[in-house]
Amino acid sequence: TKRVLVTGGAGFIGSHLIDILMQNGNDVICADSYFSGSKENVAKWIGHPKFELMRHDVTQPLLVEVDQIYHLACPASPVHYQHNAIKTLKTNVLGTLNVLGLAKRTGARLLLSSTSEVYGDPEVHPQVEEYNGNVNCVGRRSCYDEGKRCAEALCMDYHRQHHVDIRIARIFNTYGPRMFFHDGRVVSNFIVQALRGESLPIYGDGLQTRSFCYVEDLARGLLLLMNCDYIGPINIGNPVEFTIKELAEKVRAKVNPKLKIEYRQMPKDDPKRRQPEITKARKILGWEPRVHLDEGLQRTVDDFKSRAQANP
């Protein structure tokens, strides 16, 4: 067992990761500013002697003594990260600088949760780790995309210059229980609208694709990466592609087949396609996703239903 810091641990992915880390008997510190996360996500561990909750903004220095750092702090949905673009860039850059300083001082191993958005609107399918990406560095998404690219660059430089022990995971679209209702992302939008009996909003023609990874699969992948010898960057995601329209139809079928679909304008710089090439994850981590979209969507719908009933 280890002393583990999870920044952004009160968020969607972080809280699932903390569940596994706690179940494995580790000492866990969750550092979060609650900008897009919530204490409810880790409520079951509050009071546990091996769990500590810290209100902390990663743009500020942090002094703790740990063996491993999962650096997840960063709003992940466009609605959240565009709300205050400068803050998003600061979180990515200053936040990553601070945890790298921490890792350098303590000798801790640091895993950066990067993103498929470093590939931007990709012109290579599926995306291999060697692909340099197609990111508009002055667009509205750049606070996130460039922020993460810069965070990766910082990690590599601390690794080369100070031998900081790093891991870089490029996470693709993830979904599952504890996604926020109003997080603005496609899975949560569709389920929330469906449960309300309202029509499902598709941006553009709905033929853009995404590949959706169930959150427990993803968290398992991050653990494997942290505890292996490969520094990355490595893609972690589900390679099975669906169009946004197919996703809408699946949600409709599960919740209420009578729902309508409503077509809206496509946001700017919205990638048309995204699919991870996961050969590296398969070979190096021995990882691949296990939960099919039908199964995962069902669990997510059930979770949204029970949360909607608890907080009507």
Next chain:
Amino acid sequence: TKRVLVTGGAGFIGSHLIDILMQNGNDVICADSYFSGSKENVAKWIGHPKFELMRHDVTQPLLVEVDQIYHLACPASPVHYQHNAIKTLKTNVLGTLNVLGLAKRTGARLLLSSTSEVYGDPEVHPQVEEYNGNVNCVGRRSCYDEGKRCAEALCMDYHRQHHVDIRIARIFNTYGPRMFFHDGRVVSNFIVQALRGESLPIYGDGLQTRSFCYVEDLARGLLLLMNCDYIGPINIGNPVEFTIKELAEKVRAKVNPKLKIEYRQMPKDDPKRRQPEITKARKILGWEPRVHLDEGLQRTVDDFKSRAQANP
């Protein structure tokens, strides 16, 4: 006349810019850490009542009252910027954040000196401003390339979010008097070797191309951009392409036709080609380069000769 701050003003480009600003009667503050620049470059203005020299590192906050900021502070040659990659990233990101904070507080207009390196190893020729680039975000050049991309993203976000008045110039390879002898860039390397009577080192086969802009042309372009209404990003550079081999032959012809050429290994991530598309600069700024490579090289060789005699 205006109160003008030039960060990196003791550097190669900055010092030429200061010459024009001073000749035009402005109040000029030069803020520099002398990491890659030198007081000698601005020696002729020291003591002038409208000139102030500040020893300042832009990664630290700066409180001055000005109307315009030319933000040039950043080592520009691979040798310098890879010497301490973390520092280069900090200079680009924290440095730009600080001058943006300054511009926000004072209402000053800020011009960022970005670079053609935001296009990385381009797959589009010539490079238009809309091209998203081909940058390896985890490579050895990423401290510079990603640092500048992130600096552009920060400028755009301060512009959108706080209405900071910004200008983004993407500068292509520039040469001329006051380039440092040991700056590691191709023009200075060739001239230094040639004056010593040693062979000219070509990396790779020498068929990679660059387009070289004479520094006075470049500085004039930056002034035009600062004082026009277009925020950019806008390419400023000379569109006439030369291979590195052609450059070597020109230097040889000017200094000593008997010199040998020596082929060496190509550095990693070295762009094969680079050429600005300058339609925007022509139309919007009414700018184009005036000094031909033959003329500019001659002035540069003369400058290198006289400096070599002064500091033997």
